[in-house]
Amino acid sequence: MDINTQNGFRALADPTRRDILQRLACGEHTIAQLTEHFDMTRAAVRKHLTVLSDGGLITTRVSGRERFNALDPNGFAPIRDWINFFDQFWDNQLTNLKDIIENNDRKGPLQ
Amino acid sequence: MDINTQNGFRALADPTRRDILQRLACGEHTIAQLTEHFDMTRAAVRKHLTVLSDGGLITTRVSGRERFNALDPNGFAPIRDWINFFDQFWDNQLTNLKDIIENNDRKGPLQ
DNA sequence: TTAATATGATACCAAATGGTATCGGATGGA
DNA sequence: TCCATCCGATACCATTTGGTATCATATTAA
Numbered sequence: 001m002d003i004n005t006q007n008g009f010r011a012l013a014d015p016t017r018r019d020i021l022q023r024l025a026c027g028e029h030t031i032a033q034l035t036e037h038f039d040m041t042r043a044a045v046r047k048h049l050t051v052l053s054d055g056g057l058i059t060t061r062v063s064g065r066e067r068f069n070a071l072d073p074n075g076f077a078p079i080r081d082w083i084n085f086f087d088q089f090w091d092n093q094l095t096n097l098k099d100i101i102e103n104n105d106r107k108g109p110l111q
Numbered sequence: 112m113d114i115n116t117q118n119g120f121r122a123l124a125d126p127t128r129r130d131i132l133q134r135l136a137c138g139e140h141t142i143a144q145l146t147e148h149f150d151m152t153r154a155a156v157r158k159h160l161t162v163l164s165d166g167g168l169i170t171t172r173v174s175g176r177e178r179f180n181a182l183d184p185n186g187f188a189p190i191r192d193w194i195n196f197f198d199q200f201w202d203n204q205l206t207n208l209k210d211i212i213e214n215n216d217r218k219g220p221l222q
Numbered sequence: 223t224t225a226a227t228a229t230g231a232t233a234c235c236a237a238a239t240g241g242t243a244t245c246g247g248a249t250g251g252a
Numbered sequence: 253t254c255c256a257t258c259c260g261a262t263a264c265c266a267t268t269t270g271g272t273a274t275c276a277t278a279t280t281a282a
Contacts, residue, residue, distance in 0.1 A: 006126055013124035014240085015117055018193070025197065032258060042259080044241050051239095065249040065258045076197055082129070083191055086136065086182070125270085143228060153229080155271050162269095176228045176279040 004056055005078040011055030012079070016040075017048045021057060021071065028061070028070035115167055116189040122166030123190070127151075128159050132168060132182065139172070139181035 011017055020034060035045045049069055052058045056075035061068045122128055131145060146156045160180055163169045167186035172179045 009120075009129070010124050013121045016240090018120070021197070030258075040240085041242060043243085043261095046259080047240075062259095067259070071197070073197075076194065080194055080198070083187065083194065086132070086184075086187055087191070127270090141228075151270085152272060154231095154273085157229080158270075173229095176277095178229070 002078065005082060007051075007055040008057060008075060008079050009055075009082075011052050011057050014048065014051075016045075017052055020045075020048060020052065020069075024058060024069060024071045028068040030066045030068055034069070113189065116193060118162075118166040119168060119186060119190050120166075120193075122163050122168050125159065125162070127156075128163055131156075131159060131163065131180075135169060135180060135182045139179040141177045141179055145180070 016038060019038075023029060023034065023037065031042055031046050031049065034049075035042045038045060049058065049060075052069075053060060056078075057072055058069050058075070059072045061070065127149060130149075134140060134145060134148065142153055142157050142160065145160075146153045149156060160169065160171075163180075164171060167189075168183055169180050169186070170183045172181070
């Protein structure tokens with residue numbers, strides 16, 4: 001359905017990419033700066049950055065021969081929303097559980 | 112680092128698996144019931160359910176020859192926590208932006 | 223008992239993924 | 253100018269992933 005949500009979740013599925021996001025939380029970094037912290041080549045890090053960009057989780061600013069990568073706050077919204085849908089479900093489940101305990105009669109999706 | 116968080120994010124990376132989770136929000140389903148809604152074999156659905164179980168997002172109850180799959184509320188906690196870390200970051204960024212506008216002097220991680 | 227059903231298990235396949243190696247082009251500093 | 257460096261692009265490789273096909277097993281209903 002939603003290709004942006006899909007790319008966002010896909011970007012978060014790799015531990016290296018989640019690590020990159022946490023490092024970017026301290027400010028923007030170039031590809032070379034990020035590569036220092038990982039046991040892989042610059043090209044591999046660059047690939048991860050492309051996936052993160054496709055997921056809308058980072059933005060890029062090119063200055064001279066350097067490429068600065070930074071977090072994109074908006075990109076996290078679809079993911080947070082998707083998770084929140086389930087939070088609402090937990091609340092309903094707890095409400096149902098409360099009903100079951102108090103009224104000894106089940107009404108909700110637990111059947 | 113955290114293998115459980117990793118398995119959780121990996122489980123959410125596939126659109127079929129996210130679809131399964133949303134269907135399970137309406138109550139538990141057997142493998143055959145879930146398979147009706149997808150254009151793939153029962154074995155493929157079963158594989159997705161294994162990944163979801165590895166991620167701690169679902170639990171399983173076997174009754175006779177049927178296998179009932181249901182959501183596991185606890186499994187979503189690590190993912191929500193990880194996302195929340197960035198929400199806090201956005202708040203800080205907004206605070207910094209406010210400082211910049213009001214005091215015309217930058218203090219935070221934007222350098 | 224017998225047949226239909228719901229699943230488990232295994233082998234297998236094509237495509238995506240994560241990674242390296244290598245070449246080349248711009249840019250910045252001495 | 254000259255060279256180091258930061259990056260883009262491409263080709264290539266091994267592994268993982270998403271999926272099918274097939275056969276075996278256990279359970280339920282008639």
